[in-house]
Amino acid sequence: MQVRQVDVGDDAVLTQAHAVWVASRSFERPWNDAQSYGTWALERRFRDSGEDHEVWGAYDGDALVGFAMIWIPLHDNTSKIHTEIHVHPDHRRAGAGSALVQQVVDVARARSRSEIIGDLLAPADSTPEHPYRRFAAKHGFEEASQDSMRSLPLPVPTERLDELAELARGGWAGRYELATYLDGVPGHLQPSLCEASNLVDAEAPTGDIDFEPESLDPERYQAELQLERDQGTRRFTTVAVDPTTGQVVAYTDLVIAGGSTRSVWQWGTLVRAEHRGHRLGLAVKVENLRRLQAEHPTREFVVTGNADANAWMVAINETLGFRVREICPMYQRRV
Ligand SMILES: CC(C)(COP(=O)(O)OP(=O)(O)OC[C@H]1O[C@@H](n2cnc3c(N)ncnc32)[C@H](O)[C@@H]1OP(=O)(O)O)[C@@H](O)C(=O)NCCC(=O)NCCS
Incomplete structure (x- = not known):
């Protein structure tokens, strides 16, 4: 070899x-x-x-x-x-x-x-004896965070989305503005969107692994959008903006990978710490799903991964109808 x-x-x-x-x-x-x-x-x-x-x-x-x-x-x-x-x-x-x-x-x-990070996908009922998990253990990778992959069958009935949107509205209406964009947010929102996106791994539970905030900036964001255009990938982003500052305080991304036929990926979702508790997490996810379903009615399911310890995000996903399909443990090996 x-x-x-x-x-x-x-x-x-x-x-x-x-x-x-x-x-x-x-x-x-x-x-x-x-x-x-x-x-x-x-x-x-x-x-x-x-x-x-x-x-x-x-x-x-x-x-x-x-x-x-x-x-x-x-x-x-x-x-x-x-x-x-x-x-x-x-x-x-x-x-x-x-x-x-x-x-x-x-x-x-x-x-x-000094650290190698990786993850793997295994059946939800798999034990540490599963071949991939044995492979990781044999090579000194420690299971640092228990994560699960969930799947949401599409379409979510419109009445259910209306009901959840109404529930969320009770928390955010009058304080924030919601907007959905296809294939990237406009330039004036890009700096605060990047700031929010940089915090996802640092603020979400990641077990024994400590992540620093990332350093995405509008220039790199635009390069990613160009890659997605070249790939025929479509990205739906719903943001919540604080009208007093004009800044993005919450966002979520749904992505249809170019060349795929059935799936949609739920990427990052974040509500800035000082704006939590107003149901913005549920609100942006419901709005994004509504727009996605309207424009791509034949997609079959959305996939997302969360740390099991992330009770807040998991609760929102379960409310939307996501159910566990696989586990996705995150591993760390020290060098
Ligand atoms: C995990 C994976 C990369 C292993 O590749 P591989 O070429 O079979 O690995 P190796 O032949 O080097 O196996 C090394 C050790 O892993 C363990 N292992 C691998 N497959 C195993 C199996 N089917 N049953 C039991 N142990 C197994 C054994 O300890 C093995 O050592 P041994 O053969 O001396 O007993 C491969 O199964 C794979 O591609 N899985 C899907 C993707 C994935 O999960 N990647 C890992 C995370 S990034």
């Missing part, structure tokens, strides 16, 4: 990596709704000024049988790197995963990083 860095400009190799990714993510997960090669390749090639991205392949002869994606934050959380490792189901238990972990450790050392 040889490990080499993947030249992300090389379609022949990247096509093999994409095939491994689809096979790995679809294994025992019939609901997987994979991105097309084109949109996935754009993501591998995207140059983010705030984060380096590398792809390393494990080769059996000329065939790429597994790969590791590595994200290396440059302006915040600089003690960490993030990774995701996949081995094709037909090539597991032959050492590819272990060789890739060793490579990730080497990258961490080369970049002077």
Whole structure:
């Protein structure tokens, strides 16, 4: 087994990596709704000024049988790197995963990083004996946070959305203004939207892992929006604005990945600390769902992940109808 860095400009190799990714993510997960090669390749090639991205392949002869994606934050959380490792189901238990972990450790050392963060998806009723969890444990990754992936069948009945919107309105009406934007918020809201988004990992419970606020700024945000336009990805953002300051105080994102056909991703949601307790979390989520359903009525489900300890967000999601489909434990290995 040889490990080499993947030249992300090389379609022949990247096509093999994409095939491994689809096979790995679809294994025992019939609901997987994979991105097309084109949109996935754009993501591998995207140059983010705030984060380096590398792809390393494990080769059996000329065939790429597994790969590791590595994200290396440059302006915040600089003690960490993030990774995701996949081995094709037909090539597991032959050492590819272990060789890739060793490579990730080497990258961490080369970049002077002391923590490797990763997560995995396993059945909701799985035990620590599940192969992926055994793999993580064998390689010194400690389960740092218990997270679950939930799924919400679409469409949510309009009457239910009306009822929840009305419930939320009792908390925020008269204090805030809500607005929904497709494919990015306007320029005047971008600085405060980025500030809110930077706080998600730092303020949400993340078990034994401490995240610093991130450093997304309008320039990087606009580059992400350009990537999404190139991919044919659609992003719905509902914000709550405090009219006295004109600043975003709460936001939520729903994303339809380009090339996917059935799924919608619920990305970050945050209410700034000093504006909590006015049902803004529920309000922005309901408004966003309403708009999404109106424009994409054939989508089948929304997926979201939360730490089990995040009682507030979990309660909102359960109220909306999300139910646990898998666990997604977050792991940390110290280097
Ligand atoms: C987890 C994964 C990367 C392992 O890849 P792999 O090439 O099979 O791993 P290895 O052959 O190097 O296995 C290393 C060790 O993991 C454990 N392990 C892996 N698969 C196992 C299985 N089916 N049953 C029991 N233990 C298993 C064993 O301890 C094994 O060592 P051993 O073979 O000496 O007993 C692969 O199953 C995969 O792609 N899973 C889906 C994605 C994922 O969960 N990635 C990990 C998180 S980023």
